[in-house]
Amino acid sequence: xxxxxxxxxxxxxxxxxxxxxxxxxxxxxxxxxxxxxxxxxxxxxxxxxxxxxxxxxxxxxxxxxxxxxxxxxxxxxxxxxxxxxxxxxxxxxxxxxxxxxxxxxxxxxxxxx
Amino acid sequence: xxxxxxxxxxxxxxxxxxxxxxxxxxxxxxxxxxxxxxxxxxxxxxxxxxxxxxxxxxxxxxxxxxxxxxxxxxxxxxxxxxxxxxxxxxxxxxxxxxxxxxxxxxxxxxxxxxxx
Numbered sequence: 001x002x003x004x005x006x007x008x009x010x011x012x013x014x015x016x017x018x019x020x021x022x023x024x025x026x027x028x029x030x031x032x033x034x035x036x037x038x039x040x041x042x043x044x045x046x047x048x049x050x051x052x053x054x055x056x057x058x059x060x061x062x063x064x065x066x067x068x069x070x071x072x073x074x075x076x077x078x079x080x081x082x083x084x085x086x087x088x089x090x091x092x093x094x095x096x097x098x099x100x101x102x103x104x105x106x107x108x109x110x111x112x113x
Numbered sequence: 114x115x116x117x118x119x120x121x122x123x124x125x126x127x128x129x130x131x132x133x134x135x136x137x138x139x140x141x142x143x144x145x146x147x148x149x150x151x152x153x154x155x156x157x158x159x160x161x162x163x164x165x166x167x168x169x170x171x172x173x174x175x176x177x178x179x180x181x182x183x184x185x186x187x188x189x190x191x192x193x194x195x196x197x198x199x200x201x202x203x204x205x206x207x208x209x210x211x212x213x214x215x216x217x218x219x220x221x222x223x224x225x226x227x228x229x
Binding site: 048102105 | 148150155156157158159160163204216217218219220221222
């Protein structure tokens, strides 16, 4: 158990819909990262937050947004869903901004029908 | 630009034998970190081992060791005495520790199958 909690574990929805994925980092970790893992794209970095502020942005679509709240939990919002958004979405946390390994949650598997 | 390359889509090994999973990287940052993660069929990402670019010795963690060759920009994972439970996807990853980079970038992964 990495200490990172993601909900929901599985989610099935239809095209055009909007979903929110939630992540609670390990106790004391200030950085939260979101990654997307799809079959044809591998693990793609989406976005990072550190202590509530956005720190780095990767290949995140405009239809996607994220935020980190004062209690350090984070949410990833996916809207106008398309079939290609079906993937495993990982949240990871680390203590600092730039150092140390990332501890991953078990992922949220999103299926868009 | 930073890049991680894993050229082996799949590897097979006999139980109890050693196996090397290849990883090469490219970065212009002088300070960086290299990681290996394991992803079993259940899907979770498990941290295995870390090597810093300034570390003088190769990292080891139990049956895992990282063969770090800085001049060749390679960071191969060596698993000794393979076990059936080692069957999984293995990802090499890199983080630059300077230049404002905060993200960990991953290679495409290598699927390891351990046979009895």
